[in-house]
Amino acid sequence: MALVGVMRPGHAQIRVLDLEEGIHFYRDVLGLVETGRDTQGRVYFKCWDERDHNSLIIRQADRAGIDFFAFKVLDKATLDKLDADLRAYGLKTERIPAGDLLETGERVRFEIPSGHLIELYADKTCVGNGLDMVNPRPWNANSERGIAPIRFDHGLLYGPNIAAVQKIFTEVLGFFLVERVLTPDGKGNVAIWLSCSHKVHDIAFVEHAEPGKLHHCSFLLESWEEVLRAGDIMSMNKVPIDIGPTRHGITRGCTIYAWDPSGNRFETYMGGYQPYPDYQTLTWTFDELGPGLDYPQRKLHETFLTVVS
Ligand SMILES: [Fe+2]
Structure with a gap:
Protein backbone atom coordinates (compact mmCIF):
# COMPACT_ATOMS: atom_id res chain seq x y z
CA MET A 1 0.00 0.00 0.00
CA GLY A 128 17.88 12.53 12.08
CA ASN A 129 18.18 9.73 14.59
CA GLY A 130 21.89 10.08 15.19
CA LEU A 131 22.70 7.25 12.79
CA ASP A 132 24.39 7.67 9.43
CA MET A 133 22.28 7.73 6.26
CA VAL A 134 24.89 5.54 4.55
CA ASN A 135 25.92 2.27 6.14
CA PRO A 136 24.13 3.05 9.44
CA ARG A 137 24.74 1.32 12.73
CA PRO A 138 21.57 -0.24 14.25
CA TRP A 139 21.50 1.85 17.44
CA ASN A 140 23.34 4.57 19.30
CA ALA A 141 23.93 5.91 22.79
CA ASN A 142 20.50 7.60 22.84
CA SER A 143 18.89 4.19 22.57
CA GLU A 144 20.35 3.13 25.92
CA ARG A 145 19.18 5.90 28.28
CA GLY A 146 16.01 5.10 30.23
CA ILE A 147 13.26 3.07 28.59
CA ALA A 148 14.20 4.55 25.18
CA PRO A 149 11.20 3.76 22.95
CA ILE A 150 11.75 3.93 19.20
CA ARG A 151 8.68 5.97 18.30
CA PHE A 152 5.59 7.78 19.51
CA ASP A 153 3.08 5.23 18.28
CA HIS A 154 -0.53 6.16 19.03
CA GLY A 155 -2.91 7.77 21.48
CA LEU A 156 -6.13 6.74 23.23
CA LEU A 157 -8.53 9.59 23.90
CA TYR A 158 -11.69 9.59 26.03
CA GLY A 159 -14.69 11.79 25.19
CA PRO A 160 -18.31 11.86 24.02
CA ASN A 161 -19.77 11.29 20.54
CA ILE A 162 -17.29 8.71 19.26
CA ALA A 163 -19.72 7.61 16.53
CA ALA A 164 -19.38 11.10 15.04
CA VAL A 165 -15.62 11.00 15.59
CA GLN A 166 -15.41 7.68 13.73
CA LYS A 167 -17.26 9.19 10.75
CA ILE A 168 -14.79 12.08 10.52
CA PHE A 169 -11.75 9.81 10.71
CA THR A 170 -13.08 7.26 8.23
CA GLU A 171 -15.02 9.47 5.81
CA VAL A 172 -12.76 12.53 5.70
CA LEU A 173 -9.29 11.57 6.95
CA GLY A 174 -8.99 8.13 5.32
CA PHE A 175 -8.68 5.96 8.42
CA PHE A 176 -10.22 2.48 8.69
CA LEU A 177 -11.78 0.78 11.72
CA VAL A 178 -9.57 -2.09 12.89
CA GLU A 179 -11.30 -3.16 16.12
CA ARG A 180 -14.26 -2.06 18.20
CA VAL A 181 -16.04 -2.86 21.47
CA LEU A 182 -19.82 -2.87 21.35
CA THR A 183 -22.03 -1.07 23.84
CA PRO A 184 -23.83 -3.41 26.31
CA ASP A 185 -26.95 -3.37 24.10
CA GLY A 186 -24.82 -4.19 21.05
CA LYS A 187 -26.22 -1.27 19.06
CA GLY A 188 -23.21 1.05 19.06
CA ASN A 189 -19.51 1.21 19.83
CA VAL A 190 -18.11 2.07 23.23
CA ALA A 191 -14.52 2.00 21.93
CA ILE A 192 -12.89 2.19 18.48
CA TRP A 193 -9.35 1.57 17.16
CA LEU A 194 -8.55 3.42 13.95
CA SER A 195 -5.60 3.09 11.56
CA CYS A 196 -4.37 5.35 8.77
CA SER A 197 -1.51 3.03 7.95
CA HIS A 198 -0.37 -0.57 8.35
CA LYS A 199 -0.44 -0.31 12.14
CA VAL A 200 -3.09 -1.93 14.30
CA HIS A 201 -4.01 1.56 15.50
CA ASP A 202 -2.85 5.12 15.06
CA ILE A 203 -5.51 6.53 17.36
CA ALA A 204 -8.29 5.09 19.50
CA PHE A 205 -11.31 6.54 21.28
CA VAL A 206 -13.48 5.45 24.20
CA GLU A 207 -16.95 6.90 24.80
CA HIS A 208 -16.79 9.01 27.95
CA ALA A 209 -19.07 11.75 29.28
CA GLU A 210 -16.34 14.32 29.95
CA PRO A 211 -14.86 15.80 26.75
CA GLY A 212 -11.23 16.19 25.74
CA LYS A 213 -9.62 13.66 28.07
CA LEU A 214 -6.35 11.79 27.62
CA HIS A 215 -6.18 8.09 28.42
CA HIS A 216 -2.62 7.51 27.22
CA CYS A 217 0.12 8.31 24.78
CA SER A 218 1.88 5.16 23.63
CA PHE A 219 5.54 4.55 22.89
CA LEU A 220 6.79 1.60 20.86
CA LEU A 221 9.46 -0.86 21.93
CA GLU A 222 10.98 -3.56 19.77
CA SER A 223 10.50 -6.67 21.89
CA TRP A 224 8.66 -8.19 24.84
CA GLU A 225 11.99 -8.27 26.69
CA GLU A 226 12.21 -4.51 26.28
CA VAL A 227 8.69 -4.13 27.71
CA LEU A 228 9.80 -6.15 30.75
CA ARG A 229 12.94 -4.02 30.99
CA ALA A 230 10.70 -0.93 30.88
CA GLY A 231 8.85 -2.37 33.89
CA ASP A 232 12.16 -2.76 35.70
CA ILE A 233 13.06 0.86 34.97
CA MET A 234 9.64 2.04 36.13
CA SER A 235 10.05 0.19 39.42
CA MET A 236 13.62 1.46 39.90
CA ASN A 237 12.22 5.00 39.54
CA LYS A 238 9.04 4.29 41.55
CA VAL A 239 6.83 5.12 38.56
CA PRO A 240 3.23 4.15 39.48
CA ILE A 241 2.06 1.32 37.20
CA ASP A 242 -1.60 0.98 36.20
CA ILE A 243 -1.61 -2.48 34.56
CA GLY A 244 0.88 -4.91 33.10
CA PRO A 245 3.13 -6.26 31.91
CA THR A 246 0.40 -8.11 30.05
CA ARG A 247 -1.15 -8.61 26.64
CA HIS A 248 -4.33 -7.04 25.34
CA GLY A 249 -6.84 -9.25 23.55
CA ILE A 250 -7.81 -6.11 21.61
CA THR A 251 -4.96 -5.34 19.13
CA ARG A 252 -2.79 -8.14 20.70
CA GLY A 253 -0.46 -5.45 22.04
CA CYS A 254 1.98 -6.47 24.80
CA THR A 255 2.03 -3.63 27.24
CA ILE A 256 2.60 -1.76 30.47
CA TYR A 257 0.54 1.30 31.43
CA ALA A 258 1.85 3.74 33.99
CA TRP A 259 1.54 7.38 35.00
CA ASP A 260 3.94 10.26 34.59
CA PRO A 261 4.53 12.40 37.73
CA SER A 262 1.55 14.62 36.78
CA GLY A 263 -0.94 11.78 36.35
CA ASN A 264 -0.85 11.50 32.56
CA ARG A 265 -0.99 7.83 31.65
CA PHE A 266 1.53 6.52 29.14
CA GLU A 267 2.09 3.12 27.58
CA THR A 268 5.21 1.23 26.61
CA TYR A 269 4.28 -1.52 24.22
CA MET A 270 5.25 -3.88 21.43
CA GLY A 271 3.43 -6.29 19.15
CA GLY A 272 -0.02 -6.18 17.66
CA TYR A 273 -0.50 -7.14 14.03
CA GLN A 274 -0.41 -5.38 10.66
CA PRO A 275 -3.81 -4.82 9.03
CA TYR A 276 -4.32 -3.47 5.52
CA PRO A 277 -7.27 -1.21 4.67
CA ASP A 278 -9.27 -4.21 3.41
CA TYR A 279 -9.09 -5.75 6.91
CA GLN A 280 -12.46 -6.83 8.21
CA THR A 281 -13.14 -5.04 11.51
CA LEU A 282 -12.84 -7.21 14.62
CA THR A 283 -15.67 -6.89 17.13
CA TRP A 284 -15.55 -7.42 20.88
CA THR A 285 -18.78 -7.80 22.83
CA PHE A 286 -19.06 -5.77 26.03
CA ASP A 287 -19.13 -8.88 28.24
CA GLU A 288 -15.69 -9.91 26.90
CA LEU A 289 -14.04 -6.56 27.64
CA GLY A 290 -12.03 -8.20 30.45
CA PRO A 291 -9.93 -10.42 28.16
CA GLY A 292 -10.00 -7.66 25.58
CA LEU A 293 -8.16 -5.49 28.05
CA ASP A 294 -6.02 -8.07 29.87
CA TYR A 295 -5.99 -11.38 28.05
CA PRO A 296 -4.05 -13.52 30.55
CA GLN A 297 -6.00 -12.34 33.60
CA ARG A 298 -9.32 -11.87 31.72
CA LYS A 299 -9.91 -8.97 34.03
CA LEU A 300 -11.38 -5.48 33.97
CA HIS A 301 -9.17 -2.98 35.73
CA GLU A 302 -11.23 -0.21 37.32
CA THR A 303 -8.48 2.41 37.10
CA PHE A 304 -7.87 1.69 33.41
CA LEU A 305 -11.52 2.25 32.64
CA THR A 306 -12.10 5.36 34.73
CA VAL A 307 -8.88 7.34 35.38
CA VAL A 308 -8.02 9.89 32.67
CA SER A 309 -6.26 13.22 32.63
FE1 LIG B 1 -2.30 1.96 23.54
Missing part, protein backbone atom coordinates in the same frame (compact mmCIF):
# COMPACT_ATOMS: atom_id res chain seq x y z
CA ALA A 2 1.23 3.45 -0.78
CA LEU A 3 0.83 5.67 2.24
CA VAL A 4 -0.82 8.88 1.13
CA GLY A 5 -3.03 11.40 2.90
CA VAL A 6 -2.64 11.17 6.66
CA MET A 7 0.57 9.19 7.28
CA ARG A 8 1.00 8.80 11.02
CA PRO A 9 0.78 10.37 14.46
CA GLY A 10 3.20 13.27 14.52
CA HIS A 11 3.12 15.06 17.85
CA ALA A 12 1.11 15.49 21.01
CA GLN A 13 1.32 18.36 23.48
CA ILE A 14 0.58 17.42 27.06
CA ARG A 15 0.37 19.38 30.29
CA VAL A 16 2.49 18.65 33.33
CA LEU A 17 2.13 20.12 36.80
CA ASP A 18 5.87 20.68 37.36
CA LEU A 19 8.07 21.29 34.34
CA GLU A 20 11.40 20.20 35.86
CA GLU A 21 9.82 17.01 37.19
CA GLY A 22 8.30 16.42 33.73
CA ILE A 23 11.62 16.98 31.97
CA HIS A 24 13.37 14.55 34.30
CA PHE A 25 10.69 11.93 33.75
CA TYR A 26 10.42 12.15 29.96
CA ARG A 27 14.15 12.57 29.35
CA ASP A 28 15.78 10.38 31.99
CA VAL A 29 13.16 7.73 32.84
CA LEU A 30 11.18 7.30 29.62
CA GLY A 31 14.39 8.06 27.75
CA LEU A 32 13.20 10.51 25.10
CA VAL A 33 15.67 12.89 23.46
CA GLU A 34 15.20 16.56 24.40
CA THR A 35 15.36 18.61 21.19
CA GLY A 36 14.42 22.13 22.21
CA ARG A 37 12.70 24.69 24.43
CA ASP A 38 10.66 27.66 23.21
CA THR A 39 9.83 31.14 24.45
CA GLN A 40 6.50 29.88 25.81
CA GLY A 41 8.41 27.54 28.12
CA ARG A 42 7.49 24.41 26.25
CA VAL A 43 9.98 21.53 26.11
CA TYR A 44 10.29 19.32 23.03
CA PHE A 45 11.20 15.64 22.85
CA LYS A 46 11.45 12.90 20.28
CA CYS A 47 12.02 9.17 20.50
CA TRP A 48 15.59 8.25 19.67
CA ASP A 49 14.81 6.51 16.35
CA GLU A 50 12.47 9.23 15.07
CA ARG A 51 14.00 11.63 12.57
CA ASP A 52 11.62 14.60 12.83
CA HIS A 53 12.43 17.27 15.40
CA ASN A 54 9.73 16.51 17.94
CA SER A 55 6.90 14.14 18.76
CA LEU A 56 6.07 15.01 22.37
CA ILE A 57 5.83 18.53 23.75
CA ILE A 58 5.23 19.28 27.41
CA ARG A 59 4.18 22.52 29.07
CA GLN A 60 3.53 23.41 32.67
CA ALA A 61 -0.09 24.01 33.68
CA ASP A 62 -2.42 23.78 36.66
CA ARG A 63 -3.97 20.55 35.44
CA ALA A 64 -2.65 17.56 33.53
CA GLY A 65 -4.06 16.37 30.19
CA ILE A 66 -3.62 16.85 26.48
CA ASP A 67 -3.69 20.13 24.52
CA PHE A 68 -3.71 18.61 21.03
CA PHE A 69 -2.85 15.46 19.05
CA ALA A 70 -1.41 15.85 15.54
CA PHE A 71 -0.91 13.75 12.44
CA LYS A 72 1.70 14.26 9.75
CA VAL A 73 0.27 14.28 6.23
CA LEU A 74 2.13 13.51 3.02
CA ASP A 75 2.73 17.04 1.73
CA LYS A 76 1.41 20.61 1.56
CA ALA A 77 -1.10 19.80 -1.20
CA THR A 78 -2.52 17.04 0.99
CA LEU A 79 -2.74 19.44 3.92
CA ASP A 80 -4.70 21.95 1.84
CA LYS A 81 -6.99 19.27 0.45
CA LEU A 82 -7.77 17.78 3.87
CA ASP A 83 -8.41 21.27 5.25
CA ALA A 84 -10.92 21.86 2.44
CA ASP A 85 -12.47 18.41 2.96
CA LEU A 86 -12.90 19.03 6.70
CA ARG A 87 -14.58 22.38 6.02
CA ALA A 88 -16.83 20.83 3.37
CA TYR A 89 -17.80 18.21 5.95
CA GLY A 90 -18.90 21.05 8.25
CA LEU A 91 -16.00 21.33 10.67
CA LYS A 92 -14.32 24.62 11.51
CA THR A 93 -10.58 24.61 10.91
CA GLU A 94 -7.89 27.03 12.04
CA ARG A 95 -4.46 27.60 10.53
CA ILE A 96 -1.61 27.82 13.06
CA PRO A 97 1.38 29.52 11.42
CA ALA A 98 4.66 27.75 10.78
CA GLY A 99 7.10 28.18 13.66
CA ASP A 100 4.47 28.32 16.41
CA LEU A 101 5.83 24.91 17.36
CA LEU A 102 9.59 24.69 16.99
CA GLU A 103 10.79 23.33 13.63
CA THR A 104 7.20 22.62 12.58
CA GLY A 105 5.34 23.93 9.54
CA GLU A 106 1.83 25.31 9.28
CA ARG A 107 -0.80 23.27 11.13
CA VAL A 108 -4.50 22.82 10.46
CA ARG A 109 -6.33 22.52 13.77
CA PHE A 110 -9.92 21.42 14.32
CA GLU A 111 -12.05 20.25 17.22
CA ILE A 112 -13.78 16.90 16.96
CA PRO A 113 -17.06 16.01 18.71
CA SER A 114 -15.21 14.24 21.55
CA GLY A 115 -13.83 17.65 22.56
CA HIS A 116 -10.24 17.02 21.41
CA LEU A 117 -8.14 19.33 19.28
CA ILE A 118 -6.68 17.43 16.34
CA GLU A 119 -4.01 18.89 14.07
CA LEU A 120 -2.61 18.08 10.64
CA TYR A 121 0.73 19.30 9.34
CA ALA A 122 3.03 18.47 6.45
CA ASP A 123 6.43 19.76 7.51
CA LYS A 124 8.71 19.22 10.48
CA THR A 125 12.47 19.60 10.35
CA CYS A 126 14.33 16.33 9.95
CA VAL A 127 17.07 16.21 12.57
Whole structure:
Protein backbone atom coordinates (compact mmCIF):
# COMPACT_ATOMS: atom_id res chain seq x y z
CA MET A 1 0.00 0.00 0.00
CA ALA A 2 1.23 3.45 -0.78
CA LEU A 3 0.83 5.67 2.24
CA VAL A 4 -0.82 8.88 1.13
CA GLY A 5 -3.03 11.40 2.90
CA VAL A 6 -2.64 11.17 6.66
CA MET A 7 0.57 9.19 7.28
CA ARG A 8 1.00 8.80 11.02
CA PRO A 9 0.78 10.37 14.46
CA GLY A 10 3.20 13.27 14.52
CA HIS A 11 3.12 15.06 17.85
CA ALA A 12 1.11 15.49 21.01
CA GLN A 13 1.32 18.36 23.48
CA ILE A 14 0.58 17.42 27.06
CA ARG A 15 0.37 19.38 30.29
CA VAL A 16 2.49 18.65 33.33
CA LEU A 17 2.13 20.12 36.80
CA ASP A 18 5.87 20.68 37.36
CA LEU A 19 8.07 21.29 34.34
CA GLU A 20 11.40 20.20 35.86
CA GLU A 21 9.82 17.01 37.19
CA GLY A 22 8.30 16.42 33.73
CA ILE A 23 11.62 16.98 31.97
CA HIS A 24 13.37 14.55 34.30
CA PHE A 25 10.69 11.93 33.75
CA TYR A 26 10.42 12.15 29.96
CA ARG A 27 14.15 12.57 29.35
CA ASP A 28 15.78 10.38 31.99
CA VAL A 29 13.16 7.73 32.84
CA LEU A 30 11.18 7.30 29.62
CA GLY A 31 14.39 8.06 27.75
CA LEU A 32 13.20 10.51 25.10
CA VAL A 33 15.67 12.89 23.46
CA GLU A 34 15.20 16.56 24.40
CA THR A 35 15.36 18.61 21.19
CA GLY A 36 14.42 22.13 22.21
CA ARG A 37 12.70 24.69 24.43
CA ASP A 38 10.66 27.66 23.21
CA THR A 39 9.83 31.14 24.45
CA GLN A 40 6.50 29.88 25.81
CA GLY A 41 8.41 27.54 28.12
CA ARG A 42 7.49 24.41 26.25
CA VAL A 43 9.98 21.53 26.11
CA TYR A 44 10.29 19.32 23.03
CA PHE A 45 11.20 15.64 22.85
CA LYS A 46 11.45 12.90 20.28
CA CYS A 47 12.02 9.17 20.50
CA TRP A 48 15.59 8.25 19.67
CA ASP A 49 14.81 6.51 16.35
CA GLU A 50 12.47 9.23 15.07
CA ARG A 51 14.00 11.63 12.57
CA ASP A 52 11.62 14.60 12.83
CA HIS A 53 12.43 17.27 15.40
CA ASN A 54 9.73 16.51 17.94
CA SER A 55 6.90 14.14 18.76
CA LEU A 56 6.07 15.01 22.37
CA ILE A 57 5.83 18.53 23.75
CA ILE A 58 5.23 19.28 27.41
CA ARG A 59 4.18 22.52 29.07
CA GLN A 60 3.53 23.41 32.67
CA ALA A 61 -0.09 24.01 33.68
CA ASP A 62 -2.42 23.78 36.66
CA ARG A 63 -3.97 20.55 35.44
CA ALA A 64 -2.65 17.56 33.53
CA GLY A 65 -4.06 16.37 30.19
CA ILE A 66 -3.62 16.85 26.48
CA ASP A 67 -3.69 20.13 24.52
CA PHE A 68 -3.71 18.61 21.03
CA PHE A 69 -2.85 15.46 19.05
CA ALA A 70 -1.41 15.85 15.54
CA PHE A 71 -0.91 13.75 12.44
CA LYS A 72 1.70 14.26 9.75
CA VAL A 73 0.27 14.28 6.23
CA LEU A 74 2.13 13.51 3.02
CA ASP A 75 2.73 17.04 1.73
CA LYS A 76 1.41 20.61 1.56
CA ALA A 77 -1.10 19.80 -1.20
CA THR A 78 -2.52 17.04 0.99
CA LEU A 79 -2.74 19.44 3.92
CA ASP A 80 -4.70 21.95 1.84
CA LYS A 81 -6.99 19.27 0.45
CA LEU A 82 -7.77 17.78 3.87
CA ASP A 83 -8.41 21.27 5.25
CA ALA A 84 -10.92 21.86 2.44
CA ASP A 85 -12.47 18.41 2.96
CA LEU A 86 -12.90 19.03 6.70
CA ARG A 87 -14.58 22.38 6.02
CA ALA A 88 -16.83 20.83 3.37
CA TYR A 89 -17.80 18.21 5.95
CA GLY A 90 -18.90 21.05 8.25
CA LEU A 91 -16.00 21.33 10.67
CA LYS A 92 -14.32 24.62 11.51
CA THR A 93 -10.58 24.61 10.91
CA GLU A 94 -7.89 27.03 12.04
CA ARG A 95 -4.46 27.60 10.53
CA ILE A 96 -1.61 27.82 13.06
CA PRO A 97 1.38 29.52 11.42
CA ALA A 98 4.66 27.75 10.78
CA GLY A 99 7.10 28.18 13.66
CA ASP A 100 4.47 28.32 16.41
CA LEU A 101 5.83 24.91 17.36
CA LEU A 102 9.59 24.69 16.99
CA GLU A 103 10.79 23.33 13.63
CA THR A 104 7.20 22.62 12.58
CA GLY A 105 5.34 23.93 9.54
CA GLU A 106 1.83 25.31 9.28
CA ARG A 107 -0.80 23.27 11.13
CA VAL A 108 -4.50 22.82 10.46
CA ARG A 109 -6.33 22.52 13.77
CA PHE A 110 -9.92 21.42 14.32
CA GLU A 111 -12.05 20.25 17.22
CA ILE A 112 -13.78 16.90 16.96
CA PRO A 113 -17.06 16.01 18.71
CA SER A 114 -15.21 14.24 21.55
CA GLY A 115 -13.83 17.65 22.56
CA HIS A 116 -10.24 17.02 21.41
CA LEU A 117 -8.14 19.33 19.28
CA ILE A 118 -6.68 17.43 16.34
CA GLU A 119 -4.01 18.89 14.07
CA LEU A 120 -2.61 18.08 10.64
CA TYR A 121 0.73 19.30 9.34
CA ALA A 122 3.03 18.47 6.45
CA ASP A 123 6.43 19.76 7.51
CA LYS A 124 8.71 19.22 10.48
CA THR A 125 12.47 19.60 10.35
CA CYS A 126 14.33 16.33 9.95
CA VAL A 127 17.07 16.21 12.57
CA GLY A 128 17.88 12.53 12.08
CA ASN A 129 18.18 9.73 14.59
CA GLY A 130 21.89 10.08 15.19
CA LEU A 131 22.70 7.25 12.79
CA ASP A 132 24.39 7.67 9.43
CA MET A 133 22.28 7.73 6.26
CA VAL A 134 24.89 5.54 4.55
CA ASN A 135 25.92 2.27 6.14
CA PRO A 136 24.13 3.05 9.44
CA ARG A 137 24.74 1.32 12.73
CA PRO A 138 21.57 -0.24 14.25
CA TRP A 139 21.50 1.85 17.44
CA ASN A 140 23.34 4.57 19.30
CA ALA A 141 23.93 5.91 22.79
CA ASN A 142 20.50 7.60 22.84
CA SER A 143 18.89 4.19 22.57
CA GLU A 144 20.35 3.13 25.92
CA ARG A 145 19.18 5.90 28.28
CA GLY A 146 16.01 5.10 30.23
CA ILE A 147 13.26 3.07 28.59
CA ALA A 148 14.20 4.55 25.18
CA PRO A 149 11.20 3.76 22.95
CA ILE A 150 11.75 3.93 19.20
CA ARG A 151 8.68 5.97 18.30
CA PHE A 152 5.59 7.78 19.51
CA ASP A 153 3.08 5.23 18.28
CA HIS A 154 -0.53 6.16 19.03
CA GLY A 155 -2.91 7.77 21.48
CA LEU A 156 -6.13 6.74 23.23
CA LEU A 157 -8.53 9.59 23.90
CA TYR A 158 -11.69 9.59 26.03
CA GLY A 159 -14.69 11.79 25.19
CA PRO A 160 -18.31 11.86 24.02
CA ASN A 161 -19.77 11.29 20.54
CA ILE A 162 -17.29 8.71 19.26
CA ALA A 163 -19.72 7.61 16.53
CA ALA A 164 -19.38 11.10 15.04
CA VAL A 165 -15.62 11.00 15.59
CA GLN A 166 -15.41 7.68 13.73
CA LYS A 167 -17.26 9.19 10.75
CA ILE A 168 -14.79 12.08 10.52
CA PHE A 169 -11.75 9.81 10.71
CA THR A 170 -13.08 7.26 8.23
CA GLU A 171 -15.02 9.47 5.81
CA VAL A 172 -12.76 12.53 5.70
CA LEU A 173 -9.29 11.57 6.95
CA GLY A 174 -8.99 8.13 5.32
CA PHE A 175 -8.68 5.96 8.42
CA PHE A 176 -10.22 2.48 8.69
CA LEU A 177 -11.78 0.78 11.72
CA VAL A 178 -9.57 -2.09 12.89
CA GLU A 179 -11.30 -3.16 16.12
CA ARG A 180 -14.26 -2.06 18.20
CA VAL A 181 -16.04 -2.86 21.47
CA LEU A 182 -19.82 -2.87 21.35
CA THR A 183 -22.03 -1.07 23.84
CA PRO A 184 -23.83 -3.41 26.31
CA ASP A 185 -26.95 -3.37 24.10
CA GLY A 186 -24.82 -4.19 21.05
CA LYS A 187 -26.22 -1.27 19.06
CA GLY A 188 -23.21 1.05 19.06
CA ASN A 189 -19.51 1.21 19.83
CA VAL A 190 -18.11 2.07 23.23
CA ALA A 191 -14.52 2.00 21.93
CA ILE A 192 -12.89 2.19 18.48
CA TRP A 193 -9.35 1.57 17.16
CA LEU A 194 -8.55 3.42 13.95
CA SER A 195 -5.60 3.09 11.56
CA CYS A 196 -4.37 5.35 8.77
CA SER A 197 -1.51 3.03 7.95
CA HIS A 198 -0.37 -0.57 8.35
CA LYS A 199 -0.44 -0.31 12.14
CA VAL A 200 -3.09 -1.93 14.30
CA HIS A 201 -4.01 1.56 15.50
CA ASP A 202 -2.85 5.12 15.06
CA ILE A 203 -5.51 6.53 17.36
CA ALA A 204 -8.29 5.09 19.50
CA PHE A 205 -11.31 6.54 21.28
CA VAL A 206 -13.48 5.45 24.20
CA GLU A 207 -16.95 6.90 24.80
CA HIS A 208 -16.79 9.01 27.95
CA ALA A 209 -19.07 11.75 29.28
CA GLU A 210 -16.34 14.32 29.95
CA PRO A 211 -14.86 15.80 26.75
CA GLY A 212 -11.23 16.19 25.74
CA LYS A 213 -9.62 13.66 28.07
CA LEU A 214 -6.35 11.79 27.62
CA HIS A 215 -6.18 8.09 28.42
CA HIS A 216 -2.62 7.51 27.22
CA CYS A 217 0.12 8.31 24.78
CA SER A 218 1.88 5.16 23.63
CA PHE A 219 5.54 4.55 22.89
CA LEU A 220 6.79 1.60 20.86
CA LEU A 221 9.46 -0.86 21.93
CA GLU A 222 10.98 -3.56 19.77
CA SER A 223 10.50 -6.67 21.89
CA TRP A 224 8.66 -8.19 24.84
CA GLU A 225 11.99 -8.27 26.69
CA GLU A 226 12.21 -4.51 26.28
CA VAL A 227 8.69 -4.13 27.71
CA LEU A 228 9.80 -6.15 30.75
CA ARG A 229 12.94 -4.02 30.99
CA ALA A 230 10.70 -0.93 30.88
CA GLY A 231 8.85 -2.37 33.89
CA ASP A 232 12.16 -2.76 35.70
CA ILE A 233 13.06 0.86 34.97
CA MET A 234 9.64 2.04 36.13
CA SER A 235 10.05 0.19 39.42
CA MET A 236 13.62 1.46 39.90
CA ASN A 237 12.22 5.00 39.54
CA LYS A 238 9.04 4.29 41.55
CA VAL A 239 6.83 5.12 38.56
CA PRO A 240 3.23 4.15 39.48
CA ILE A 241 2.06 1.32 37.20
CA ASP A 242 -1.60 0.98 36.20
CA ILE A 243 -1.61 -2.48 34.56
CA GLY A 244 0.88 -4.91 33.10
CA PRO A 245 3.13 -6.26 31.91
CA THR A 246 0.40 -8.11 30.05
CA ARG A 247 -1.15 -8.61 26.64
CA HIS A 248 -4.33 -7.04 25.34
CA GLY A 249 -6.84 -9.25 23.55
CA ILE A 250 -7.81 -6.11 21.61
CA THR A 251 -4.96 -5.34 19.13
CA ARG A 252 -2.79 -8.14 20.70
CA GLY A 253 -0.46 -5.45 22.04
CA CYS A 254 1.98 -6.47 24.80
CA THR A 255 2.03 -3.63 27.24
CA ILE A 256 2.60 -1.76 30.47
CA TYR A 257 0.54 1.30 31.43
CA ALA A 258 1.85 3.74 33.99
CA TRP A 259 1.54 7.38 35.00
CA ASP A 260 3.94 10.26 34.59
CA PRO A 261 4.53 12.40 37.73
CA SER A 262 1.55 14.62 36.78
CA GLY A 263 -0.94 11.78 36.35
CA ASN A 264 -0.85 11.50 32.56
CA ARG A 265 -0.99 7.83 31.65
CA PHE A 266 1.53 6.52 29.14
CA GLU A 267 2.09 3.12 27.58
CA THR A 268 5.21 1.23 26.61
CA TYR A 269 4.28 -1.52 24.22
CA MET A 270 5.25 -3.88 21.43
CA GLY A 271 3.43 -6.29 19.15
CA GLY A 272 -0.02 -6.18 17.66
CA TYR A 273 -0.50 -7.14 14.03
CA GLN A 274 -0.41 -5.38 10.66
CA PRO A 275 -3.81 -4.82 9.03
CA TYR A 276 -4.32 -3.47 5.52
CA PRO A 277 -7.27 -1.21 4.67
CA ASP A 278 -9.27 -4.21 3.41
CA TYR A 279 -9.09 -5.75 6.91
CA GLN A 280 -12.46 -6.83 8.21
CA THR A 281 -13.14 -5.04 11.51
CA LEU A 282 -12.84 -7.21 14.62
CA THR A 283 -15.67 -6.89 17.13
CA TRP A 284 -15.55 -7.42 20.88
CA THR A 285 -18.78 -7.80 22.83
CA PHE A 286 -19.06 -5.77 26.03
CA ASP A 287 -19.13 -8.88 28.24
CA GLU A 288 -15.69 -9.91 26.90
CA LEU A 289 -14.04 -6.56 27.64
CA GLY A 290 -12.03 -8.20 30.45
CA PRO A 291 -9.93 -10.42 28.16
CA GLY A 292 -10.00 -7.66 25.58
CA LEU A 293 -8.16 -5.49 28.05
CA ASP A 294 -6.02 -8.07 29.87
CA TYR A 295 -5.99 -11.38 28.05
CA PRO A 296 -4.05 -13.52 30.55
CA GLN A 297 -6.00 -12.34 33.60
CA ARG A 298 -9.32 -11.87 31.72
CA LYS A 299 -9.91 -8.97 34.03
CA LEU A 300 -11.38 -5.48 33.97
CA HIS A 301 -9.17 -2.98 35.73
CA GLU A 302 -11.23 -0.21 37.32
CA THR A 303 -8.48 2.41 37.10
CA PHE A 304 -7.87 1.69 33.41
CA LEU A 305 -11.52 2.25 32.64
CA THR A 306 -12.10 5.36 34.73
CA VAL A 307 -8.88 7.34 35.38
CA VAL A 308 -8.02 9.89 32.67
CA SER A 309 -6.26 13.22 32.63
FE1 LIG B 1 -2.30 1.96 23.54
